[in-house]
Amino acid sequence: MxxxxxxxxxxxxxxxxxxxxxxxxxxxxxxxxxxxxxxxxxxxxxxxxxxxxxxxxxxxxxxxxxxxxxxxxxxxxxxxxxxxDIGRYSGKRGGLVRIGASSIPGNHILPELVGKFMEDYRGNVSVELVIGDSIDVYARVLRGELDFGIVGYLPEKGRVESMQFYEDRIWAVANPELEERTYHLEELKEVPLVIREEGSGTRRKVEEVLMRYGVSIKDMNIVATVGSNEAIKGILRYVVGFSFLSEYAVRKDNFLVKLRIANFEPVTRRFYLIRDRSRPVPIIAQELIEFLILNSKTMF
The missing domain is CATH 1.10.10.10 (Winged helix-like DNA-binding domain superfamily/Winged helix DNA-binding domain)
Known part of the structure; x- marks a missing residue:
């Protein structure tokens, strides 16, 4: 026994x-x-x-x-x-925060914000930042492996507490050899497409918008499916094709060009800050959440 x-x-x-x-x-x-x-x-x-x-x-x-x-x-x-809690009564603030984020907030938004937050605590706070696709981060938040997450796609809204975070735009971008003309969506079915994996929030949003135009991603000429935006940019240096990438991912890129598509605007989406509604968040994690929400209204 x-x-x-x-x-x-x-x-x-x-x-x-x-x-x-x-x-x-x-x-x-x-x-x-x-x-x-x-x-x-x-x-x-x-x-x-x-x-x-x-x-x-x-x-x-x-x-x-x-x-x-x-x-x-x-x-x-x-x-x-x-x-x-004992640390609060002894005048010591800090602890460990476990964050999950999809690739865009994880690589382009959170590092600066988390760094500023850690600076305020002067070594008394430790952060574990896990970067994965939106579905993986969502699942790990529900399993209690992460205190909270920031994702671009919500598989189920009812199981988590969520709030809107940053806004993002997804652009159709391409190898420079495709810059000269304007394409119609039907014509793009023949052009090589490099796309993110199925769990990606970027891909989910693009699929959702294309369906409104009567186009399925399955009808496109997908030549590569990859797990990161950097991999997409690397492939498009050698493949005369296109992809859909976040504005954050291409902000400092001097090679890719914006693909002109007739009657098709860049896709707008939100990132969401999520936490398990049934699980209490550690005090230091709650303080970081409040810091991120406050700064999301003032930065960028």
């Missing part, structure tokens, strides 16, 4: 569970794989159940691990709130 459990082992377990890899977990826990493996085996002895199975280089959680993770995350969140 389980009588006690080591909270430090649960902290290690949470990281290994989220990373699904001992190799990746070493980066956030700053311990060797052998040490982490030893701790996981000790936890398995305490629980009396197998927690992971190895599949190639990845670790697959067992059913009991899934259940344990839910409780362990609650304990870790409680620990963070406790440390922060």
């Amino acid at each position: 389980l009588r006690d459990i080591d909270l430090r082992l649960l902290e290690i377990f949470c990281c290994v569970y989220e990373k699904k890899s001992l190799t990746e977990a070493t980066k956030c826990l700053h311990a060797s794989q052998s040490t982490l493996s030893f701790h996981i085996k000790n936890l398995e002895k305490q629980v009396g159940q197998k927690l992971f199975y190895r599949k190639g280089k990845s670790l697959v959680p067992t059913t009991i691990a899934d259940r344990l993770y839910d409780y362990a995350k609650e304990l870790m969140d409680f620990k963070l709130r406790l440390i922060e």
Whole structure:
């Protein structure tokens, strides 16, 4: 019968569970794989159940691990709130904030804002910024792996608390060899298209707008599907084709040109700041959220 459990082992377990890899977990826990493996085996002895199975280089959680993770995350969140609360009464402000962001806010908007916020705390705050596609960030916020996220697409509005953040415009951009003429949407079906992956908020928004014009992305001449805006820009240096990219992504680009499309305006969209409505946000994360909202009205 389980009588006690080591909270430090649960902290290690949470990281290994989220990373699904001992190799990746070493980066956030700053311990060797052998040490982490030893701790996981000790936890398995305490629980009396197998927690992971190895599949190639990845670790697959067992059913009991899934259940344990839910409780362990609650304990870790409680620990963070406790440390922060005691810190407030002792006059020390700070802590860890875990943020997720899709590629545009993660690469072009948040770094400067987060840097200014951290400067105010003079080393008392630590930030983990995870950059992924909108669907991945949304899911990780719901799983409690992130305190909040900023995304360009909301898969489901009801499950999270969301507020509008920055506005963005998505332009049709192309290799300079396509600059000379104006295209109709039907003609673009023959032109090579480099597009973001399916979980991308940029792609979702573009697909939504094209459908209003009666055009499906599946009818386009897609020659490459990639996971980053930088990859798209790199490919279009050699492929005489086009893509749809955020204004932030092309702001400092001196190679690509805006593609002229008859009766087609740049796509406007919003980024959303999201958090799990059922999970309390740590005090320091709430302060960062308030800082971002305030500055979103004054910057850019």
